[in-house]
Amino acid sequence: MGVTGATRDGAGAGGERSADTVAGMTVEPGGPTVVRVSGPVIELDGMGDAHILDLVEVGHEHLIGEVISLRGERAVVQAHEYTGGLAPGAPAWLGSGPLTAELGPGLIGGVFDGMLRRLSVMGERLVPGARAPTLDPERRWRFTPRVSPGDHVSAGAVLGTVPESEAIEARILAPPDVAGKLEWVAAAGDYTTAEPVARVGGRELRLAHPWPLRAPRPGGMRIGASLPLSTGQRALDLLFPVARGSTAAVPGGFGTGKTVLLQQIAKWCDADVIVYVSCGERGNELADLLEEISALQDPRTGRSLLDRTVMIANTSNMPLMARELSVYAGATVAELYRDMGYDALVIADSTSRWAEALRELASRTGELPAEEGFPASLAPALASFYERSGRVQTLAGGVGSVTILGAVSPPGGDMAEPVTAHTGRFVRTMWSLDRDLAYARHYPAVSWTASSSRDVAPVAQWHSEQGDAEWAKRRGRAVALLADADRVQAVAELVGVASLPDPERIVLLTGRLLREAVLQQSALSENDARCGPGKQAALLAMVLDLHDRALELVGRGVPAARIEELDLSDAARARERVGPDDAAGVEAIADELLARLGALG
Ligand SMILES: Nc1ncnc2c1ncn2[C@@H]1O[C@H](COP(=O)(O)OP(=O)(O)OP(=O)(O)O)[C@@H](O)[C@H]1O
Numbered sequence: 001m002g003v004t005g006a007t008r009d010g011a012g013a014g015g016e017r018s019a020d021t022v023a024g025m026t027v028e029p030g031g032p033t034v035v036r037v038s039g040p041v042i043e044l045d046g047m048g049d050a051h052i053l054d055l056v057e058v059g060h061e062h063l064i065g066e067v068i069s070l071r072g073e074r075a076v077v078q079a080h081e082y083t084g085g086l087a088p089g090a091p092a093w094l095g096s097g098p099l100t101a102e103l104g105p106g107l108i109g110g111v112f113d114g115m116l117r118r119l120s121v122m123g124e125r126l127v128p129g130a131r132a133p134t135l136d137p138e139r140r141w142r143f144t145p146r147v148s149p150g151d152h153v154s155a156g157a158v159l160g161t162v163p164e165s166e167a168i169e170a171r172i173l174a175p176p177d178v179a180g181k182l183e184w185v186a187a188a189g190d191y192t193t194a195e196p197v198a199r200v201g202g203r204e205l206r207l208a209h210p211w212p213l214r215a216p217r218p219g220g221m222r223i224g225a226s227l228p229l230s231t232g233q234r235a236l237d238l239l240f241p242v243a244r245g246s247t248a249a250v251p252g253g254f255g256t257g258k259t260v261l262l263q264q265i266a267k268w269c270d271a272d273v274i275v276y277v278s279c280g281e282r283g284n285e286l287a288d289l290l291e292e293i294s295a296l297q298d299p300r301t302g303r304s305l306l307d308r309t310v311m312i313a314n315t316s317n318m319p320l321m322a323r324e325l326s327v328y329a330g331a332t333v334a335e336l337y338r339d340m341g342y343d344a345l346v347i348a349d350s351t352s353r354w355a356e357a358l359r360e361l362a363s364r365t366g367e368l369p370a371e372e373g374f375p376a377s378l379a380p381a382l383a384s385f386y387e388r389s390g391r392v393q394t395l396a397g398g399v400g401s402v403t404i405l406g407a408v409s410p411p412g413g414d415m416a417e418p419v420t421a422h423t424g425r426f427v428r429t430m431w432s433l434d435r436d437l438a439y440a441r442h443y444p445a446v447s448w449t450a451s452s453s454r455d456v457a458p459v460a461q462w463h464s465e466q467g468d469a470e471w472a473k474r475r476g477r478a479v480a481l482l483a484d485a486d487r488v489q490a491v492a493e494l495v496g497v498a499s500l501p502d503p504e505r506i507v508l509l510t511g512r513l514l515r516e517a518v519l520q521q522s523a524l525s526e527n528d529a530r531c532g533p534g535k536q537a538a539l540l541a542m543v544l545d546l547h548d549r550a551l552e553l554v555g556r557g558v559p560a561a562r563i564e565e566l567d568l569s570d571a572a573r574a575r576e577r578v579g580p581d582d583a584a585g586v587e588a589i590a591d592e593l594l595a596r597l598g599a600l601g
């Protein structure tokens, strides 16, 4: 079952209540009963043995919910499914633990809902109460053991491997609560996720194991996040980098390009596994992404990008409450691959739509609203999501990471609103999208004044260790030139360009080049959609060199007007003209432009 933990196969509830028989399950007299329904919030009576976050199945459809508060025999349950038609008096069944899903091979390339129920096609709406397995129970996976009987197996150890996709070799891990001597391991061969492949301390282990959807997996010791995640987007990698295991948020008003930017990262970043969680966004956007990702090739592996992607769909047409769980489910899946020693990335679009679910829940449960109707638990809930990031020494002795990126859609572009403000406290990097840039079709509309990254220093250090000691210097010069150009532009609007001193006219010119040749990036151009580190550095160096040479010329008395008349449009075209990793191609264009400039002096 995709969703387990409850009274499986009717075994948990015996007896009979008013001759009510549901799905082969007889209802016990005096068992839990619905007393009140308010949207996704259900109050149940007769819940003596319940614990917080226990799974509950409610009503004849067996809607899935979780206990969120308890008082005596009464429990409040958050339903993850549409509760229309449910009425007081309906029966309910208490599960034997939290909501879990089977984690194992078959997640990659799959599309799931917020409870990790597998969807057969994007946009599929499961009927309420449906039990769709997370993993295909029929599928056989080629297992190669890596351990021998008699070996000591500790939690998180690699028992063997399975080729999960063309790009990802799944490492079959001993579940976190297993340790002991290996009594038996299956021979190399093909197994379903239901069949045992090893035995430790009398316990049979399979290719998959159930895991509570909300629960963080124990990851081993944290190590510093110092390796950059290459997003392939210049405005991010050059100015506001994010390290593997770190966090970033993309706040931006309506239509400023949050989804396009996050989708570009999903396609072109160099993480091993991408978990893309769509929370309350338009379903067609996700369907398009799935189609594109299936057709595109990963430049690193040459395989389909789908071979490294897991999609969790809780689009705007799906029940609001499942959004709440979906981001945690996404983090759990990412942690599984982290534990295998991979760099995983979780993308949540949008955390504001996710927070709407919290607000709805709070209003139904009567929780006291704090800011703008959001409960006081908004901040801890956001923190508990972003805290799932990190780079760790895995229990198997490798290194893996979870990086988390979230879109934030502040209503009216108000950056002081609660979701944006709290998110800013928990993430290390903010990629703020600017409405004016988006209107001017400067894409991605990443603001160089409102964005920030606390990963600049470790990433600069890493570049330096890799032999590029100039990375930080180029970044510093770019940031300074952008600020200078903004300042000069403001003056030019008052007094006119002709009244500016020559060096300031150069700042205006090369500031524009920096925006057009480096920061703007077309998501639609084959050459430009992804930009490798070498080409990124070459494009920025080109603009900085042109800037230096032009300043040198005006210093020697060449009028700025003559430089302005020069056709430098090839600089802005370079990003689309040469391939994503063709630094030499950019350098050739730069040399040509520098020669043209040099001819003036
Ligand atoms: N990098 C880009 N290249 C080209 N066009 C872009 C780019 N980014 C955004 N756009 C344009 O802006 C439009 C809106 O972008 P997008 O849907 O990503 O915005 P959003 O911030 O996610 O909007 P919403 O607030 O509705 O979720 C796109 O349909 C596209 O036309």
Ligand SMILES: [Mg+2]
Pocket (backbone or CB within 6 Å): 258, 259, 260, 281
């Ligand atoms: Mg969007």
